[in-house]
Amino acid sequence: QTIRLEDYRPSDHLIDRVDLDIRLAPHDTRVSATLAVRPNPAGVPGAPLVLDGDELTLLGLALDGQALPADAFAASPGGLTLHAPPQRPFTLTVETQIDPTANTKLMGLYRSGGVYCTQCEADGFRRITYFLDRPDVLSVYTTRIEADREEAPVLLGNGDPGEAGAVPGTGRHFAVWHDPHPKPAYLFALVGGRLDRVSAPFTTMEGRAVTVAVYVEPGKGPRADYALDAVLRSMRWDEAAFGRPYDLAVFNVVAVSDFNMGAMENKGLNIFNDKYVLADPETATDTDYANIEAVIAHEYFHNWSGNRVTCRDWFQLCLKEGLTVFRDQEFSSDMRSRAVHRIGEVRTLRARQFPEDAGPLAHPVRPRAYAEINNFYTATVYEKGAEIVRMIRTLLGPAAFRAGMDRYFSENDGRAATVEDFLSAFAAESGRDLSAFARWYERPGTPRVSAAGSHDAQTGRYTLSLRQSLPGGDGAPLVIPVALGLVGAAGPLEATCERVRDGVFVLEAASDTITFAGVAEPPVPSLFRGFSAPVRLEMDLGDAERLTLLRHDTDPFNRWQAAQSVAMRLILDRATARAQEAEGAEGAEGAEEAGPAAAAYAAALGAFLDAEALADPAFAALVLGLPGEGDVANEMGRDVDPDAIHRARQALRRHLGRSLRGRLDPLRAALAPAAGAPFSPDAASAGRRALANAALDLLGIADPEAGTQAAEAQLAAATNMTDRLAALSVLAQIPGPARERALEAFGERYADEPLVLDKWFALQATIPEAGTLERIARLRRHPAFAMTNPNRVRALIGSFGLGNPTQFARADGAGFALLAETVEALDRVNPQIAAKLLTTFGSWRMLEPARSSRAGEILSRMQARPGLSRDVTDILARTLAGS
Numbered sequence: 014q015t016i017r018l019e020d021y022r023p024s025d026h027l028i029d030r031v032d033l034d035i036r037l038a039p040h041d042t043r044v045s046a047t048l049a050v051r052p053n054p055a056g057v058p059g060a061p062l063v064l065d066g067d068e069l070t071l072l073g074l075a076l077d078g079q080a081l082p083a084d085a086f087a088a089s090p091g092g093l094t095l096h097a098p099p100q101r102p103f104t105l106t107v108e109t110q111i112d113p114t115a116n117t118k119l120m121g122l123y124r125s126g127g128v129y130c131t132q133c134e135a136d137g138f139r140r141i142t143y144f145l146d147r148p149d150v151l152s153v154y155t156t157r158i159e160a161d162r163e164e165a166p167v168l169l170g171n172g173d174p175g176e177a178g179a180v181p182g183t184g185r186h187f188a189v190w191h192d193p194h195p196k197p198a199y200l201f202a203l204v205g206g207r208l209d210r211v212s213a214p215f216t217t218m219e220g221r222a223v224t225v226a227v228y229v230e231p232g233k234g235p236r237a238d239y240a241l242d243a244v245l246r247s248m249r250w251d252e253a254a255f256g257r258p259y260d261l262a263v264f265n266v267v268a269v270s271d272f273n274m275g276a277m278e279n280k281g282l283n284i285f286n287d288k289y290v291l292a293d294p295e296t297a298t299d300t301d302y303a304n305i306e307a308v309i310a311h312e313y314f315h316n317w318s319g320n321r322v323t324c325r326d327w328f329q330l331c332l333k334e335g336l337t338v339f340r341d342q343e344f345s346s347d348m349r350s351r352a353v354h355r356i357g358e359v360r361t362l363r364a365r366q367f368p369e370d371a372g373p374l375a376h377p378v379r380p381r382a383y384a385e386i387n388n389f390y391t392a393t394v395y396e397k398g399a400e401i402v403r404m405i406r407t408l409l410g411p412a413a414f415r416a417g418m419d420r421y422f423s424e425n426d427g428r429a430a431t432v433e434d435f436l437s438a439f440a441a442e443s444g445r446d447l448s449a450f451a452r453w454y455e456r457p458g459t460p461r462v463s464a465a466g467s468h469d470a471q472t473g474r475y476t477l478s479l480r481q482s483l484p485g486g487d488g489a490p491l492v493i494p495v496a497l498g499l500v501g502a503a504g505p506l507e508a509t510c511e512r513v514r515d516g517v518f519v520l521e522a523a524s525d526t527i528t529f530a531g532v533a534e535p536p537v538p539s540l541f542r543g544f545s546a547p548v549r550l551e552m553d554l555g556d557a558e559r560l561t562l563l564r565h566d567t568d569p570f571n572r573w574q575a576a577q578s579v580a581m582r583l584i585l586d587r588a589t590a591r592a593q594e595a596e597g598a599e600g601a602e603g604a605e606e607a608g609p610a611a612a613a614y615a616a617a618l619g620a621f622l623d624a625e626a627l628a629d630p631a632f633a634a635l636v637l638g639l640p641g642e643g644d645v646a647n648e649m650g651r652d653v654d655p656d657a658i659h660r661a662r663q664a665l666r667r668h669l670g671r672s673l674r675g676r677l678d679p680l681r682a683a684l685a686p687a688a689g690a691p692f693s694p695d696a697a698s699a700g701r702r703a704l705a706n707a708a709l710d711l712l713g714i715a716d717p718e719a720g721t722q723a724a725e726a727q728l729a730a731a732t733n734m735t736d737r738l739a740a741l742s743v744l745a746q747i748p749g750p751a752r753e754r755a756l757e758a759f760g761e762r763y764a765d766e767p768l769v770l771d772k773w774f775a776l777q778a779t780i781p782e783a784g785t786l787e788r789i790a791r792l793r794r795h796p797a798f799a800m801t802n803p804n805r806v807r808a809l810i811g812s813f814g815l816g817n818p819t820q821f822a823r824a825d826g827a828g829f830a831l832l833a834e835t836v837e838a839l840d841r842v843n844p845q846i847a848a849k850l851l852t853t854f855g856s857w858r859m860l861e862p863a864r865s866s867r868a869g870e871i872l873s874r875m876q877a878r879p880g881l882s883r884d885v886t887d888i889l890a891r892t893l894a895g896s
């Protein structure tokens with residue numbers, strides 16, 4: 014059934030304290046929960062007490078210590094109701110039995126590689142005990158955990174550690190944890206298992222001593238050092254940037270190998286997918302290091318944006334997630350290159366959020382209704398949610414933004430808040446009315462802003478007209494911050510416009526026109542600098558003007574954007590021309606002659622490399638990269654033929670590679686580390702590797718023979734996973750025995766490294782060739798593949814759906830069928846991951862008619878199957894809605 018925002022009402026009961034006694038055993042775990050319940054003054058007096066449950070077995074129930082008569086309550090695996098609870102505070106003791114080993118949904122208490130762990134967000138706590146499992150019920154938890162000492166020598170809970178010891182004569186031991194901060198049930202966690210520990214002391218700005226520890230699989234301690242350091246840096250940064258200190262004596266991070274998402278911010282006990290903890294040069298790429306830093310920071314920052322201030326209901330999810338993504342983005346930008354990081358953020362937004370917002374799964378950043386909340390942990394809530402926070406900062410300026418954040422934290426500390434509470438803190442500090450801005454939370458779809466300019470040489474005036482529109486709607490306009498400037502043939506122009514403050518014009522009307530004075534030459538406008546709003550910009554600029562921006566703009570984001578836009582137009586032109594051609598005209602390399610526009614593009618990139626490559630290699634690597642095939646499809650919006658896009662993009666890459674051919678080897682040589690230099694994951698070193706590997710990639714497409722040789726040599730000599738995987742990726746694009754040899758050797762070398770095998774699975778799943786389907790069928794039978802491990806499923810099947818458009822959307826439907834079969838099989842094991850995998854169909858309506866009707870048939874067939882989970886049913890219904 015559907016849950017709606019407008020139906021929110023406070024709970025009829027509150028639970029002030031929770032005392033848990035959890036006796037862990039592989040199949041028969043016993044949970045005794047003692048709840049201090051009282052009627053909520055804001056609720057309905059005399060209402061029944063309705064506790065949530067999910068697959069629970071009730072063993073005992075007592076009220077104030079007295080067993081309850083059978084007619085006083087109703088219990089099922091899915092809930093427990095007390096028909097007439099006392100209208101005063103009382104104690105309810107509930108005994109439940111659960112089987113953590115059988116819990117393949119990975120929600121609630123489960124075992125991963127023999128380690129007991131929990132995942133309670135959004136609604137997993139009800140799989141542990143009956144409870145008011147909603148985020149506006151906040152309780153103080155005390156947890157006693159008991160387990161076999163051999164099986165689980167480490168026992169961790171939320172908060173600070175208390176009493177611990179042996180249970181005499183049993184081989185078992187226990188530990189008590191107390192968390193003084195009231196929290197909703199979704200932040201509960203425990204861990205029990207055999208784990209190694211690395212730790213470090215930290216002193217907060219308030220002088221509080223904290224022990225920070227990271228727990229990992231035995232023997233993997235050294236791979237946790239980078240994550241540990243990232244925690245310490247996050248703690249320091251949140252103090253400096255937001256004035257937020259840590260608030261317990263311990264902060265623990267635990268890595269487990271089976272995990273539905275990236276990680277979870279449980280109070281004092283963050284639990285992580287080990288992919289976002291474990292790193293060493295041998296197994297982790299530079300991207301892995303950056304992701305670990307970002308996810309560690311994200312979960313740590315939730316301690317304030319999420320835990321101290323939590324959400325009133327799940328419709329407010331962006332209140333903690335969008336804000337915390339914004340905070341982790343800022344952290345990473347301070348740790349690394351801000352410009353490079355910003356480009357990465359936008360690439361992710363465009364690749365994941367824009368298609369979501371353009372397809373049947375589109376929803377507002379604050380959804381108004383849901384059937385299954387776990388399906389709303391989306392790019393829209395997270396990434397677009399972060400862009401909204403960023404726009405607030407742009408509109409208010411850094412000082413008022415910081416003051417608003419301080420006010421938000423202090424006014425809502427210990428509370429379950431709403432988006433309105435968030436906005437009102439900024440309104441109060443800035444004196445601004447943010448009610449029109451608030452529309453960003455309510456409107457699905459990516460707004461379009463079209464721009465047109467005209468220059469009057471006589472008066473030295475430049476007039477810029479901007480018009481906004483939302484897909485499928487009129488409605489009141491959005492408040493759109495447009496960071497902008499003007500650029501001339503030889504560099505930035507100093508033009509004035511009184512409606513532009515601190516480089517930002519705020520577009521509040523459906524359309525508006527601004528005029529700059531003192532513009533001596535026809536300028537090129539640089540709009541949405543730093544991607545100041547999550548919109549699509551439509552402006553008729555010529556390639557020459559865009560290449561002027563690449564050369565002379567002061568804004569690095571728009572320099573990169575300029576190169577992307579030129580490449581996008583070149584690919585689109587070619588892809589649509591091809592799509593219109595009669596089939597058969599595709600003479601492999603025959604029709605590869607590049608026009609003057611492609612030549613000018615390549616020449617501009619060549620000049621750019623000569624001037625700047627070695628000064629900022631990370632940025633240069635991004636400028637060299639073409640828009641992804643998905644970006645191109647999304648730009649087309651309809652009648653998408655992935656094969657035409659692939660061919661067009663490959664043709665441009667090949668042209669670029671051939672044009673730059675003479676520069677590639679010298680560039681790689683100039684970027685190579687000194688012999689024997691130790692590996693460092695820092696951003697500057699990673700940037701050099703990124704550019705060198707971008708050059709290798711171009712070499713591979715421009716000159717496959719030389720590329721093969723160079724990649725084989727790099728594979729043999731590499732001292733780190735970044736360079737090894739980059740070489741393997743180049744080989745993977747070149748059919749032939751060298752590729753198969755390299756793949757086989759890599760698979761054998763890392764047979765015992767699950768996280769590396771995931772890269773190996775993913776790489777093979779994304780080979781854009783017809784044979785990939787057969788390859789995937791083979792890999793599914795690989796001993797390391799398991800439906801019970803989300804990382805493995807995402808690596809092999811998720812990567813195929815998201816990263817192999819020509820094969821996923823094959824005209825014969827075989828790619829869709831592969832995805833659908835996997836979703837159906839996985840749904841019986843882990844519905845949440847099955848539903849996520851199914852969202853790869855989200856853009857099916859954009860495809861050309863033959864392909865989209867294949868997809869539609871396969872989805873409809875799935876919908877007819879009995880016994881699908883609520884998670885999959887919900888995604889299916891929304892994906893198919895309207896057909």
Ligand code: ARG
Binds near residue numbers: 134274312334
């Ligand atoms: N709050 C977690 C994070 O963003 C994500 C947990 C989502 N879990 C889920 N079952 N949907 O860091």
Ligand code: ZN
Binds near residue numbers: 333334337
């Ligand atoms: Zn989060």
